[in-house]
Amino acid sequence: MKRQIPLLLVLVFGIFMIFQYFVPHESSEWIYEFFLDWIYIIGIFALALGIWSLIRVSYDKIKYKKPNWQYAVITLAGLFAMILFGFDYGRHFFSAEGLSNYMFRAFFDYILIPIQATMFSLLAFFIASAAYRAFRARSLLATLLLVSALVVMLRFNPYFGPIGPYLEQTASWLLNVPNLAAKRAIIIGIGLGMVATALKVILGIERAYLGKD
Amino acid sequence: MNIFDRMMSLDRRWVFLFVALVCVITYLIPFSIKINITPEVKSIYDHVESLKAGDYILLAIDYDPNALAELHPMTYAIAEQAFRKELKVIFVTLSQNGPGMADQAIRDISDSLRLEKTYNGITYPARQLINGKDYVFLGYKPYPALVILGMGQNFRLPFPSDYYGTPLDSIPMMKGVLNYDQIKCVIDFAAGNVADMWISYGQGRYNFPLALGMTGVMGADYYPYLNSGQVFGLMGGLLGAAQYESLADNPGPAIDGMRIQLYAHIVIILFILMGNIGFLVTRRKKQV
Numbered sequence: 001m002k003r004q005i006p007l008l009l010v011l012v013f014g015i016f017m018i019f020q021y022f023v024p025h026e027s028s029e030w031i032y033e034f035f036l037d038w039i040y041i042i043g044i045f046a047l048a049l050g051i052w053s054l055i056r057v058s059y060d061k062i063k064y065k066k067p068n069w070q071y072a073v074i075t076l077a078g079l080f081a082m083i084l085f086g087f088d089y090g091r092h093f094f095s096a097e098g099l100s101n102y103m104f105r106a107f108f109d110y111i112l113i114p115i116q117a118t119m120f121s122l123l124a125f126f127i128a129s130a131a132y133r134a135f136r137a138r139s140l141l142a143t144l145l146l147v148s149a150l151v152v153m154l155r156f157n158p159y160f161g162p163i164g165p166y167l168e169q170t171a172s173w174l175l176n177v178p179n180l181a182a183k184r185a186i187i188i189g190i191g192l193g194m195v196a197t198a199l200k201v202i203l204g205i206e207r208a209y210l211g212k213d
Numbered sequence: 214m215n216i217f218d219r220m221m222s223l224d225r226r227w228v229f230l231f232v233a234l235v236c237v238i239t240y241l242i243p244f245s246i247k248i249n250i251t252p253e254v255k256s257i258y259d260h261v262e263s264l265k266a267g268d269y270i271l272l273a274i275d276y277d278p279n280a281l282a283e284l285h286p287m288t289y290a291i292a293e294q295a296f297r298k299e300l301k302v303i304f305v306t307l308s309q310n311g312p313g314m315a316d317q318a319i320r321d322i323s324d325s326l327r328l329e330k331t332y333n334g335i336t337y338p339a340r341q342l343i344n345g346k347d348y349v350f351l352g353y354k355p356y357p358a359l360v361i362l363g364m365g366q367n368f369r370l371p372f373p374s375d376y377y378g379t380p381l382d383s384i385p386m387m388k389g390v391l392n393y394d395q396i397k398c399v400i401d402f403a404a405g406n407v408a409d410m411w412i413s414y415g416q417g418r419y420n421f422p423l424a425l426g427m428t429g430v431m432g433a434d435y436y437p438y439l440n441s442g443q444v445f446g447l448m449g450g451l452l453g454a455a456q457y458e459s460l461a462d463n464p465g466p467a468i469d470g471m472r473i474q475l476y477a478h479i480v481i482i483l484f485i486l487m488g489n490i491g492f493l494v495t496r497r498k499k500q501v
Contacts, residue, residue, distance in 0.1 A: 021418075029366055036359055036370065043355050096378035099312070108313040113278040116310075120279035124477065128232045129225040132484040136221075136492050146485070153478050156452060158247040168249065175436050183437045 007204045014202035054079065082107060148174050217498075220491030228484055235480045239473045246472050253439055254456040257400065257424045257446030261291060264397050266299035269390060273401040273411065274318065275357070277310040280404035280428050286454035286467035287426040288318050288402050289325075294461050296326055296347065297337040301386055303396070304350040305364075305372075307357040307407050312376060315350055332462040344377070345384045352376030358410045365392055365419040398422040398445075408435065416443055426453065 017035075020028045058072035084090075085107065088098035098104060137143040155171035157164065200206035214222075264270065272292060276284045295302050304315050323342040330337055342348060351372040354360045363371040368390065374380045381387045389395065399421055401411045408425050416423040422445050425435055429450025438444045448457055451474055454467035 033363075033366075033370055036363055039356060039359060040354075096374075096376065099316075099376065105313075105316070108310075109317060112310065112313070113281060113317075116278035117281050121282070124236075125229045125232055128477075128481045128484065129228045131481055132223070132225075132228050132488050135485045135488070137489050138492075146489070150482060150485070153482060156249050157475065157479075158249075172251075175433055176440065179433050180436050180440055183434060187437060 003207075003210060006210060007207070011202055011204065014198070051079070078107075217491040217494040221488050221495060222491075223484075223488075231480050231484070232477055235476045236473050239476045244472060245468070246475055248455050248459040248468060248471065250456050250460060251453075253447040254453055255446075255460060257291070257426075257448065258294075258457060258460040260398055260422065260424065260445060261294055261298070261300075264295075264298065264300055267301065268397045269301045269303060269395055270295055271303045271305065271393075271396050271399045273399065273403070273407070274304060274306040274311045274315040275308045275407040276314060276402055276404035276428075277308055278314065281314065282466075282470065283428050283450050283454060284402045284404060284426060285314070285318065286451070286465050286470075287448055287457055288314075289322060289465060290454065290457045290461050290463050290467075291400060291426075292318060292322050293325060293463060294332075296322065296340075296342060297330075297332065299347075300397075302348040303368075303390075304348060305360075306351075306353045307360055307410075308405070309353070309355075312353045316376070319348065319350060345375075345379065345386055347386070349381075349384055349386050350376040351381075357407045358414050361410055361414045362418070365415065367391055393419045393421045396421060398424065400424045400426065402426040403431070404428050412438055412443055424448075429453075 013035075016031075020032050055076065058076050060066070061069045061072040062076075082104065085101045085104035086098045087093055088101045088104075092098045131149075135142075135146045135149060137146055151167060152171045152174060154160070155168050157167070160167060197206065201209065261270070272288065272295075274288060292302060304319065306312055306315050308314075319342075326342055327339050329339045344350070351368065352375060354371045360371045368387070369381050372381060375384060393399070393415070399411065399415065401408055401423065403411070403425065404427065408427060408431070411423060411425075415421065423443065424446035425438075425444050426448040427435065427450075429452065432447065432449025432453070435444065435447055439447050448454060451467050451470050455471045458465050458467050
């Protein structure tokens with residue numbers, strides 16, 4: 001019974017959601033909206049759980065002076081500061097006016113944006129280093145990959161003069177023919193795999209999501 | 214260790230140093246490079262240009278600050294073009310840090326619109342953007358697929374009120390705007406798999422014209438959708454953004470960044486060639 005009820009629920013709701021997708025009837029839409037609300041409610045609980053988990057882990061790190069506990073202090077300070085600013089120091093709990101709070105915007109514009117942009121821009125250095133070490137003409141396929149990468153990287157280089165348009169055409173061909181063929185095969189493969197997995201879940205063949213008990 | 218061995222096993226810190234030097238030098242020296250336009254970018258520009266004042270478009274800001282360098286210039290160029298043409302713009306974000314990105318873009322574009330400017334020979338007078346009349350920012354909701362499907366039925370389903378808490382029904386611009394049927398096109402700026410959801414759940418089900426702006430590494434993955442007609446345009450990375458800025462005659466950070474990217478690419482290619490020369494000569498020596 002412990003397993004049958006969840007399996008039955010998945011079967012009923014799975015079939016309904018497939019059915020609903022193709023039936024734009026008013027009642028079908030109403031039920032869909034109802035389910036949509038439930039998904040958001042579950043999502044809000046997941047968010048609360050995530051915040052609670054972050055606070056607990058950080059608190060334990062600080063309490064027991066675990067390695068790098070200082071970062072946990074910054075994490076908690078950031079979390080509570082953004083909540084405080086987002087609610088406009090408690091003045092606007094139930095409206096969105098806190099989102100225009102000066103400090104809320106300043107923290108986003110001058111702390112979060114530079115931090116994330118810096119982290120991402122560091123990728124340029126690691127990609128450069130990885131490309132230097134990995135792009136070696138060890139075999140025919142590796143050479144093809146190397147040449148293709150060079151053509152695509154150089155396609156808009158304005159310093160190639162008369163060769164430029166040919167490079168552009170070759171790059172366009174690479175993107176629109178071999179790349180397209182490979183990608184289509186992958187996309188269709190993934191799509192069929194998803195349908196098969198969904199059917200297995202709906203029909204109760206795939207039960208890993210239920211856990212071991 | 215001879216010179217060829219060294220060429221193929223250079224310490225990576227040399228690579229970092231040269232890339233950094235080239236980026237800094239090209240940033241400091243002002244010069245411009247020619248930007249060639251691809252059909253997939255031009256089709257987006259042409260589509261926006263073909264719209265009439267009062268038409269609605271939806272811009273989905275589905276990226277976080279880490280993709281800002283590539284995607285912000287696209288957002289700025291397209292949104293400014295749309296506002297100059299007096300289109301009505303609906304902003305939405307399906308990315309967690311997207312509200313901040315959209316909010317920043319709206320503020321900056323509003324500032325830019327306060328000045329009279331000339332683009333492609335047409336002088337546009339200064340104007341004041343009014344929230345609720347010229348644009349609506351719906352805000353963020355989790356579960357992108359559900360939100361995209363929900364907006365297909367009614368914008369009010371996932372977003373009963375806008376980002377600033379105003380009920381959608383009391384926003385003048387949203388009167389008579391129910392779902393994608395009233396939208397002339399959706400342009401998604403994505404730095405993740407949200408683009409797939411816009412294609413599958415949005416364009417696939419509701420059949421609206423969809424264009425994508427995405428990071429450079431994602432670009433090649435979406436050519437099948439361009440070829441099949443599921444998306445009518447594609448902008449990939451800084452290059453795509455620079456092409457759009459060039460088409461809109463609105464030079465910005467993308468065109469500026471292209472000269473840095475160009476030389477950084479040349480340095481990377483030189484390192485790759487150097488490594489390969491070292492590798493091939495060493496291999497030949499071993500065979501002999």
